[in-house]
Amino acid sequence: MKFFVSCAKGLEYLLADELQALGATRATATIAGANAEGTLADAQRAVLWSRLASRVLWPLDTFDCADEQALYAGAAALPWHEHLAEGDTVAVDAHVSGDAITHARFAAQRVKDAVVDAFRAPGLERPSVDVEAPGLRLNLSLRKGRATLSVDLGGGPLHRRGWRAEQREAPLKENLAAAVLLRGGWPVLYEAAEGGALLDPMCGSGTLLIEGALMAADVAPGLGRMQAAIAEDADAPLPTRWTGFDVATWNTQVADARHRARAGLAALRPVFHGSDLDRQSIAAARANAQAAGVAAAIAFEVRDIDELPAPPQARGLVVCNPPYDQRLAADGTLYRRLGAALQRAVPDWRASLLCGDAALAHATGLRAAKKYQLFNGALECALIVCDPVRPPQREAAAPRELSDGAKMVANRLQRNLRKLKNWRSGEQVSCFRAYDADIPEYAAAIDVYAEDGGEQRTFLHVQEYAPPAEIPDADVRRRRAELVAAARETFAVPPERVALKTRERGKGGSKYGKYQQQGERFVVRENGARLWVNLFDYLDSGLFLDHRPLRRQMAKEAKGRRFLNLFCYTGVASVQAAVAGAASTTSVDLSATYLQWCADNLALNGLGGEAHRLVQGDALAWLEAERARYDVIFCDPPTFSNSARADDFDVQREHVRLLRAAMARLTPDGVLYFSNNFRRFRLDAEAVAQFAECEEISAKTIPPDFERNLRIHRAWRLQQSVA
Secondary structure: OEEEEEOOOOOHHHHHHHHHHOOOOEEEEEOOEEEEEOOHHHHHHHHHHOOOOOEEEEEEEEEEOOOHHHHHHHHHOOOHHHOOOOOOEEEEEEEEOOOOOOOHHHHHHHHHHHHHHHHHOOOOOOOEEOOOOOOEEEEEEEEOOEEEEEEEOOOOOOOOOOOOOOOOOOOOOHHHHHHHHHHOOOOHHHHOOOOOEEEEOOOOOOHHHHHHHHHHOOOOHHHHHOOOOOOOOOOOOOOOOOOOOOHHHHHHHHHHHHHHHHHHHHHOOOOEEEEEOOHHHHHHHHHHHHHHOOHHHEEEEEOOHHHOOOOOOOOEEEEEOOOOOOOOOOOHHHHHHHHHHHHHHOOOOEEEEEEOOHHHHHHOOOOOOEEEEEEEOOEEEEEEEEOOOOOOOOOOOOOOOOOHHHHHHHHHHHHHHHHHHHHHHHHOOOEEEEEEOOOOOOOEEEEEEEOOOOOOOEEEEEEEOOOOOOOOHHHHHHHHHHHHHHHHHHHOOOHHHEEEEOEEEEOOEEEEOOOOOOOOOEEEEEOOEEEEEOOOOOOOOOOOHHHHHHHHHHHHHHEOOEEEEEOOOOOHHHHHHHHOOEOEEEEEEOOHHHHHHHHHHHHHOOOOOOOEEEEEOOHHHHHHHOOOOEEEEEEOOOOEEOOOOOOOEEHHHHHHHHHHHHHOOEEEEEEEEEEEOOOOOOOOHHHHOOOOEEEEOHHHHOOHHHOOOOOOOEEEEEEOOOO
């Protein structure tokens, strides 16, 4: 059975992993949740044990819903007397999108009416509404003309653990606290040999430390939420009075959880340290820890961050959620003090810090090994993980004079920068190609990426071309080193901000070596959109620079219209079309990784929801099954693909079929842009002319920084044939 588990944005992949660890047969991340497969027992276990979930929704029925009459009829068709006892209470939460029904409260009311009428018609006692603690809480999801009615198995928000007796301003939700801890490696660090400690030097009401202690003690979050005391052996209260709930299995699950909790709390070591400058916050934290049953393991003190002492444990994890929203007045100075205090007190520890944004994270002065985007409610946050807090200091090396070869490359780079200066300034280009094998002996491309906002750093992406077989390896390595030295000198960047993709000879010919896998991504800006790029973990960065003019043109034409992006990669064209005012975007790709990247790019620009659809699937097969029409279509297929999840694809062999299918989805006055980078590609103009007017526009789509490589891609503009 398929069911849905919701969570805060940014926790989706952690949640999918957690659900599979809890027994789900399958779990895949989607926006703000995970689609899971498993039994009702698996879903109930998630209610009891998930630390990341917001709700667990078990579907009752899905039906077409074109209007409010269809909604009422679909809901009324369910045998409600089989789901809810006579005279019990009910509540309905609704989430709607689309034009048919636009008000969630109205939709919830119609579902409630259907449930009540189903009891009233045969003369049964009707259920009443209880929005706080209903016997049956229903969830309605209405999108794309389809309604899904589900039981909320947890009966309400699962982030509530039941121990929060006291809280100060802007408390951190417990499921977000769990994500901060998990990203930092907790509780694995606690469970390891010579297990580590947990420290929060700005602990507020103690959420991170209490959640960390409960994780270490193996206490199921659902025990406290349902007030099922760990010491009691009686049947636990049920999270829902839905008659389909498996009570016997639930009681067995709760009994096992109680046993584990008792053992874990008895063995819990006092390795938790919390401090805060605010006395009232510390008082609240102590009360909360007492309510959670972990007060004996946590030492709370009133202390300023500048007075933070070194804990007695040699290793551990620092977790912290420094203030950052408008109510708590984010202050870069405070973040700098925090970073300095941690480097002084716990230089060899690991740190997982939930900061307001990239600029505040940078203000700590700490070097992040990993960065993640999370959302605390509607607030976008930057989670940085530092391991260790203070990296080993490198001895400063005396600057070395550039070799003659490196000087030659540096001179060419300076010349290219002067040539591109006015163009870059006029079109506000901050990511561009600065060098493309201009000197044949130094065969590589050098792309420059300037960070937008935040730390405003400059990164270099250096991709080596395959050297001729007759060039000795020693010469290849020397020229590579000279090229990188020239680039670093020209752009004044440290070595850690140079992503070098080298070619290594081996069986089967020349191939790229392993990537650095350092997990660092950052934000750049192009054509008015903010975009995530990652230069280190993949062959490409997530942003094809040569398509910059074509993306600008499509975004301009997509304003107020429906935009389709086939083989969407990281969705840059979709995001720029949406930023420019597209009525809707649809992005199709076979890769879940790229679709999540696209979702992150949309979220970075405040975009999302029903208007911006993500489709995972084979683009050609999807096109031939699709029935909707689009005004602007972008099709940029790979040269070939042999994915195990789709039929083999070859752009030369399949392009006529692909273009015919795409044109069938184009509105009469729409436009299709087709591009590819297969150097030996030959368009079958005669075949294409049978169903479209086609014009090659390659020269118009090559930007000035790629004029040295005019075959970087080819592009065509297609429209419906004029009768």
